[in-house]
Amino acid sequence: MPAAPTTDRSPLLRPRIFADVPSVTAGMSTRHGGVSGPPYDTLNLGRHVGDTASCVEENRRRFCAALHTDPAWLATAGQVHGSTVRVIDAPRHEPFCDGLVTTTPGLLLAIAVADCAPVLLADPEHEVVGACHAGWRGTVRHIAAHTVATMADRGADPAQVRAYVGPCLSREAFEVGPEVAAQFDDAVVSYPEADGRPHVDLKAALRRQLEGAGVPGAAIEESSHCTLQDTDTFFSHRASEGDTGRMFGAIVLRH
Structure with missing residues (x-):
């Protein structure tokens, strides 16, 4: 199930999986619609990449406004590729973590990415939402499953959770070394290149992890x-060799 169609150069993608849930709003930014100059053009939301601070703050204001x-x-995670x-329960930058969970209405949980996957989660019935940052290290450390478990600790039922795996490296693009491929299940590793270099399907790995944590397969949307x-x-750390901006995947409970 793809994200809702958007016009060219749209600043925001809206996951379909939450479209019929009035108590939850979620969105994924693109690189368009902001004020930053190259190489952060234009909607860079990351404060740590070298962009002008005033541009980042204006970009964040615009992103939040698009999500009303x-x-x-705004609440953000420090993101250290862990679990x-x-x-x-309050807006802040939470250091040394890769997942956030809240039951507080109005608190916008945001994950910054530029090739890694943002995973947005909600149990609308029990009013619990979560978000996590899942690169390959976080994925092999089961960050998505840990986020679902933390939501369950706050009253969520995994069987009622809906999940969105946002834009990230695709299987075709995610070439890795054999030492990285060995940490994934064989089911999500392929060898499409003539030289036998392995590729990892990060979205499929996260889907398997979410399903293993009890999230129904039909309730998981993967961005195409x-x-x-x-x-x-989109910003891509790999394409730009590190000199680029960051996007947000974000989710909020409504009052």
């Missing part, structure tokens, strides 16, 4: 977008 959320209620998930193959729309 006050930027003063730590924190429960928060690849950040490396569409650098006009």
Whole structure:
């Protein structure tokens, strides 16, 4: 199930999996619609990449406005490619974690990415939402499953959780070394290149992990977008060799 259609150069993708849930709003930014100059053009939301601070703050304001959320209620994670998930109830930057969970209405949980996958989660019935940052290291450390488990600790039922795996490196684009491929299940590793270099299907790995945590397969939406193959729309750390901006995948409970 793809994300909702958007016009060219849209600043926001809206997951379909939450479209019929009035108590949850979620979105994924693109690189369009902001004020930053190259190489952060234009909607860079990352404060740590070298962009002008005033541009980042204006970009964050615009992103939050597109989600009808006050930027003063933004919560972000420190993202260290680990498996730590924190429960928060107030807007802040939470260091040394890769997942956030809340039951607080109005708190916008945001994950910054530029090739890694943002995973957005919600149990609308029990009013619990979560978000996590899943690169290959976080995925092999089961960050998505840990986020679902933390949501369950706050009253969520995994069988009622809906999930969105946002734009990231596709299987075709995610070439890895054999030492990385060995850490994944064989089912998500392929060898499409003539030289036998392995590729990892990160979205499939996250789907398997979410299903293993109890999330129904029909309640998981995977973005069809690849950040490396569409650098006009998305920031890609790999394509730019590290000199680029960051996008947000974000989710909020409504009052």
